[in-house]
Amino acid sequence: MESALEFESISKEYRGLFSRRRLHALQDFTLRVETGEIFGFLGPNGAGKTTAIHLAMGFMRSSGGCGRMLGAPFGDTRVRRRVGFLAENVALYHRRAERLVRFYGALDGMTGSHLVRRAGEALEAVGLKHEARRNVGKFSRGMLQRVGLAQALVNDPELLILDEPTSALDPLARVAVRELLVKARNSGKTIFLSSHLLSEVELVCDRVGVLHRGRLVRLGRTEDLLQAGARTEIAARGVAEDAFAGARARNGFVVFSVVSGDQRAALERVWSLGGEIVSVNPVRRTLEQIFLEVTEPPATEGDPSL
Amino acid sequence: MKPVALIAFNFVREQRWPILVLLIWVLLLAFLGLAEPNSHDDLLLIFKIVGAYVVVFSIFFGGSAIYNERRSRRILAVLAKAVSRQQYLSGLVLGVTLASVIYCFALGLTGSWTLSGVGFRISQVWFLMLCLVSACTLAGTVALTFSTFLNPFFAAGATALVLILPPLMGRIVSTRWVNVIPVYTLASAVLGSSFEVPASQLWLPLGLAVLETVFFWLIAARIFAWVDIAVSVE
Numbered sequence: 001m002e003s004a005l006e007f008e009s010i011s012k013e014y015r016g017l018f019s020r021r022r023l024h025a026l027q028d029f030t031l032r033v034e035t036g037e038i039f040g041f042l043g044p045n046g047a048g049k050t051t052a053i054h055l056a057m058g059f060m061r062s063s064g065g066c067g068r069m070l071g072a073p074f075g076d077t078r079v080r081r082r083v084g085f086l087a088e089n090v091a092l093y094h095r096r097a098e099r100l101v102r103f104y105g106a107l108d109g110m111t112g113s114h115l116v117r118r119a120g121e122a123l124e125a126v127g128l129k130h131e132a133r134r135n136v137g138k139f140s141r142g143m144l145q146r147v148g149l150a151q152a153l154v155n156d157p158e159l160l161i162l163d164e165p166t167s168a169l170d171p172l173a174r175v176a177v178r179e180l181l182v183k184a185r186n187s188g189k190t191i192f193l194s195s196h197l198l199s200e201v202e203l204v205c206d207r208v209g210v211l212h213r214g215r216l217v218r219l220g221r222t223e224d225l226l227q228a229g230a231r232t233e234i235a236a237r238g239v240a241e242d243a244f245a246g247a248r249a250r251n252g253f254v255v256f257s258v259v260s261g262d263q264r265a266a267l268e269r270v271w272s273l274g275g276e277i278v279s280v281n282p283v284r285r286t287l288e289q290i291f292l293e294v295t296e297p298p299a300t301e302g303d304p305s306l
Numbered sequence: 307m308k309p310v311a312l313i314a315f316n317f318v319r320e321q322r323w324p325i326l327v328l329l330i331w332v333l334l335l336a337f338l339g340l341a342e343p344n345s346h347d348d349l350l351l352i353f354k355i356v357g358a359y360v361v362v363f364s365i366f367f368g369g370s371a372i373y374n375e376r377r378s379r380r381i382l383a384v385l386a387k388a389v390s391r392q393q394y395l396s397g398l399v400l401g402v403t404l405a406s407v408i409y410c411f412a413l414g415l416t417g418s419w420t421l422s423g424v425g426f427r428i429s430q431v432w433f434l435m436l437c438l439v440s441a442c443t444l445a446g447t448v449a450l451t452f453s454t455f456l457n458p459f460f461a462a463g464a465t466a467l468v469l470i471l472p473p474l475m476g477r478i479v480s481t482r483w484v485n486v487i488p489v490y491t492l493a494s495a496v497l498g499s500s501f502e503v504p505a506s507q508l509w510l511p512l513g514l515a516v517l518e519t520v521f522f523w524l525i526a527a528r529i530f531a532w533v534d535i536a537v538s539v540e
Contacts, residue, residue, distance in 0.1 A: 059536040085383075091383070
């Protein structure tokens, strides 16, 4: 099956008009987003996430490499009819929400009753049905973000590219958007989601990629990434604290953790030492831990900050 | 064609306040027509001044359109749709033209009413409005071309230079230069009109203005195709 979005060795550098200084926003960036998945695109500020999205949308040209969106080269006008895009810090014209969504739908070639119906459905999907006749200029940031999402959904896109779609939303609205994304994925749509809200990404994304300093440093299925290096926490009694590396006393028990693969050996050791197992709990890693592992510089010896 | 029209109407809508402010000058002409119906020369002078304003405004409209859209980042949501950059620019050119048509229509109506009463031919008024619209469209498109890679201030300066150069060369080298970019010729048809000597029929500059509008629009589209629109303009 054809990938929904492909970046092939893409690089992008920014140069000042009169300066020689170059900023490498993306370096040899290769990524394939498969059709029908929700892909979480993570990275710290300035990692190059938005640059990658803007390249895909044709807002800028790459310095090297190439890419395809729904089978067409980046920047192809016709293919954008099948794409929905929500920019970070959404900026829209000040007019009634329903008219605004219709305006963007009409730019995608939609007309007549189909356009009116789809605009209504898109506003309803983002919970703004009752605000449809209000001017967007009077909306809060969260509501504005929801209108932005509605304009991205109005053309019933095959591929949704969302740059921080829930950053300004309250918890209720976030849940609604999350459900909306899962529903869209279940109906066969592809979603490319750039977000800093790692807990959200963990909940909805099938795969994630972590970008750091313009390079893809981690890529995989969310489940696999969270499983890899997972540990098991064991609580026991009747054993000495120093019998296990890293063990500590807690509430009268000795608590220690081992890599999940070593769990059986650790349990047998407790028993062989005459101890008793109180609890065995798998400790799942969070996306946040993975994110910090790959984006934080490793601590070095003699580091004055330590 | 539909996206072009949508962008054009949207442009006019976004510029509604400057357009309304401009229309106040037309009201001034109408007021003078009511208050002093027989002051021939004053009426014609106001008519000319009010006519000249729209050329200047269309340079500002054209020169700031892309910049404003990029600065507000509204351009991203528009160009994320099935709209090519060429269509986007066409929309802006049409928008500048529509803004000047609205203004010139109002001025033409008021001019027909006030000036015809004091001996100015109505057909002459509308011919001058046609000259004005053509001059505005060309001036706005030149400004738009420069604004694809310059900020509004420099774009307006570069446009003024380009528009002033032909009449300057016309004075220094040969009068044939005047019509190279005929904004000056068309605008001076309005500014030089009088009761005694009606403006000559300027079909050649009018035709040239249309051709050059297309020419500058093509250049603007070619340049704009290479611009990183997501990069901050600040």
